Amino acid sequence: MLLRQLEYFVAVAHERHFARAAEVCGVSQPTLSDGVRKLEQELGMPLIRRGHTFQGLTPEGSRLVVWAQRMVDDRRALHDAAAVLRSGLSGTLRVGVVPAATTTVARVLDRFCAEHPLVEVHIESMLSTNDIIQQISNYDLDAGICYPVGNELVRYRPLYDETWAFLAPQHMVDEAAESITWAQAASYPLVMLGPTHGLTPMVGAFEASGVTPHITIRTDSVASLFGFVNTGRWASVVPDRWVLDSGQVTDLALLELVEPVVQTRIVLAHRSAEPMSPVVEALVESAVTVCSSAAGAR
Structure with missing residues (x-):
């Protein structure tokens, strides 16, 4: 053969x-x-x-x-490892990212690309966690930044815990407010991402509060969500890390959501097979370092 x-x-x-x-x-x-x-x-x-x-x-x-795909991919990893020994890390890195991590991934890859300038990075964004895990298992992606789900073919490395927060135009909220309850947030006109984008914790928090959120717009675009909030007509419920890493809170209010405080874990996923390809091993190192440093600074 x-x-x-x-x-x-x-x-x-x-x-x-x-x-x-x-x-x-x-x-x-x-x-x-x-x-x-x-x-x-x-x-x-x-x-x-x-x-x-x-x-x-x-x-x-x-x-x-x-x-067959596994054997072909192993051959590619072998060539990548040999290339690293000859002249440093090179090749292609394919990463899938859930919406909540679309801003964090830029900080991770900033470090990765600075250390490995010969690697070409391809990002697949706006994927659900299930999409990412399926594509990693099928060798269509090398890694993903997503939520953890059970799959024996994939290994997860914790990166950080995101806290859900209320994002709104400044005029909508009390200037002195630092937090808002889920019940209070439900009464505002909300723009939200679609239901496949890791919103289960948010849905559960509204249900636990006994309220139904007033969602008037659903979008599949992170950029359009920010755009709608910036019009001054809508608010949103989003992971705090997503907003803080975007640098787009200058004219917006970001309040902690309480009663209850809801946190979800973001992980780096890659195939569990050993040895890891050199490019994935380098990504793991960059991601863990960047997220650990950010956690220490908060």
Whole structure:
């Protein structure tokens, strides 16, 4: 079995098109097709359903593509490790980020990129935690900054605990106020992110307070949420770290939400397989250092 054959198989599974897969692999379509057929012959089973066009993976192919992707990714990690020994860290780092961490990730990557300038970083933002964990498990992402969920294929490293806070135009709240209850916050016109973006703790806090929040706008954009609050017409309930790291509180009030105080943990997620790739190991070091320093300064 040749690793190149596994690369062909993985490319077809991802692209779902033989010609595009051949282009990705830098070979002709007949060469790619021949490589996949030889892999099928060696394994003794069909991996791809064929017609005039790609028609999907067979049940066997759907199970084995995960193993093939793992072997291809291990090969990439081996080359990355060798490159580090030759000339320092390089390559590509793919990171998924939940909305609550879209501002924190900039501080983490500021340190990472300063220490490893040859690494190209790709950020996938506005993903749910489930999306991130799935893509890490499928080798589509190298790491993620998200909420912890149970998955034996993924390892979590605690970064920080975020506290939920009330974000509003200054004129909406008492200048002397430092906190607001969830029941009080529910009466304001609110703009919120969609329900898939880690809002379970917020929903639970409103329910525990016996109130229904007055949500008039839902958005899938962090930028638009800030934009709506800045109009002076809406307020929002957001993680405090998200706002503080954004630097956008100059003309806004940020009050602690109490009765109850709600905190959620943000973690760095990566595949649990050892050894870690050098680029992920470097990201872990940068993230833990930056978040530990921030916690000490607060």
